[in-house]
Amino acid sequence: MKKLSLILAMSAIFSTSIFAQKTFTLTSKDLGGETTKTQEFNGFGCSGENQSPQLSWKNAPEGTKSFAVTMYDPDAPTGSGFWHWVVVDIPANVNELVTNAGTKNLVPKGAIQSVTDYGIKGFGGPCPPVGHGYHQYIITVYALKTDKLGTDENTNPAVVGFNLWNQTLAKASIVAYYKR
DSSP: OHHHHHHHHHHHHHHHHHHOOOOOEEEOSSOSSBOOTTTSOEETTEESOOOOOOEEEEOOOTTOOEEEEEEEETTSTTTTOEEEEEEEEEETTOOEEOTTTTTTTOSOTTOEEOBOTTSOBSOOOOOOOTTSOOEEEEEEEEEESSSOOSOOTTOOHHHHHHHHHHHEEEEEEEEEEEOO
């Protein structure tokens, strides 16, 4: 009986280690479950510091040729949500955006920050209407099968999204909430 238990235990450990997959994962040292005044937009009725959060990712799938990062608020009272950040053409050897990369243009060389729904290029932090309740801010990193997405800094978020949809190998997201 002891031998059978040992064999079963060893089989479970062996099969778990062989079949366990490393998943594409996005994390942030700056964000917990909520954004703060540090990320809040400065303008549009908001008075935050408008600092984009640090982001890092790991376990990109084989064949990844570049990355893109977006931040989207589906709760914005616009009928179509609100795009706060759109970065494309991040080289495949990069796995991090530093704190404030989107505001101080500290994105990696070759990366493009497209126009957001604020009408600016770069990061535009949360700024939900006062009393509107919590909005969710979905930050997503995309592993892409192309090194250049074929968009530029003036491409609107909907067109960038269409191109992302066609070129995505995998994606990972984190969600942070904010209200005023």
